[in-house]
Amino acid sequence: MGITRRFALAAGAAAFALPAFALPTLAHAEDTPIARSHGGAILGEGPLWSAADNTVYWVDIRGKKLNALRLADNSAQSWDMPDLIDWIVLRKSGGFLVAILRTVHALTLDPFTLTPLFTIEVDKSDNRLNDAKVDAKGRLWTGTMHMPFKEKTAAFYRIDPDLSVHQVDAPYLCTNGPAFSKDGRTLYHNETSEGFVYAFDILADGSLSNRRVFTKFAEGVGLPDGITTDADDGVWVAHYGGSRISRYQPDGQLDFDIMIPAKQVTSLTFAGADLDRLFVTSAAQPPVGADDPHAGTLWEIPKALLRGHKGLPTNAFAG
DSSP states (O other): OOEEEEEEOOSOSSOOEETTEEOOOOSOGGGSOEEOSOSOOTBEEEEEEETTTTEEEEEETTTTEEEEEETTTTEEEEEEOSSOEEEEEEBTTSSEEEEETTEEEEEEETTEEEEEEEESOTTOTTEEEEEEEEOTTSOEEEEEEETTSOSOOEEEEEEOTTOOEEEEEEEESBEEEEEEOTTSOEEEEEEGGGTEEEEEEEOTTSOEEEEEEEEEOOTTSOEEEEEEEBTTOOEEEEEETTTEEEEEOTTSOEEEEEEOSSSBEEEEEEESTTSOEEEEEEBOOTTOOTTOTTTTOOEEEOHHHHTTOOBOOOOOBOO
16 A cells, blocks of 8 residues: 555646646636546545645545645645545544544554554444544544445444444434534534435534434435535535535525536535635546546635635544
């Protein structure tokens, strides 16, 4: 394992070139998402902003790769992983945590080391971990999904800094999200397969209560995937199969959509020194075809489309 490729992105906002690859120029850069990587990530997911590194990290789950875009010089880097890499989060003690299938590992990149810590759902070989976030108290929240996408055998978990694992909600077919309100009292989480975005109250002991429907996706707009929240308590959701991201008001009312030049939009994160840049991942896995040439691209949303909204700082796991 190690670095598999390193490439530099041109400084121009609307287009860039790579060896044996060139994106068509995207017109109207002020109101059109900007390609920040080559396309083709099979299942681009889980973007993570690291202020310390001035870097956006994201994974290609099915491509078994971890990717990085360094904002200082627009250089990019990727690492091969031994199996499906489900997500990456920061670790307060240094480095990262990553999930590979059902096992959570400690990761350092220089030098590259991968150390298994614990496994969730040892007895469920058809499940894997899927999506994760850390709250302001340094607790990790993650769920699982049924890979054949047929049975509700998955669940949602909280991992405390002592590495203890607590199931907090079940059953699910495909968990996604999660994200937190600015005050840390509300958690947002998806049952992707049914189009539901749920909200929960987070109690003092870390348990969840008062599960309610925050929003239900209508027919024809895709399925809810990754979530992030902003400093105004807006909730941003990626539409898998819907070619868009949406911002919702704290009461669950749709505020506005931003269209993305890819069908399978998977997740999103605010980034940059002022948390005023928004990066969006996408996927190129079937049934994507020739009519979706930008599938699997990492996108940046022009600031004009964000309507002044900024993100919240990235939390690090305290264990």
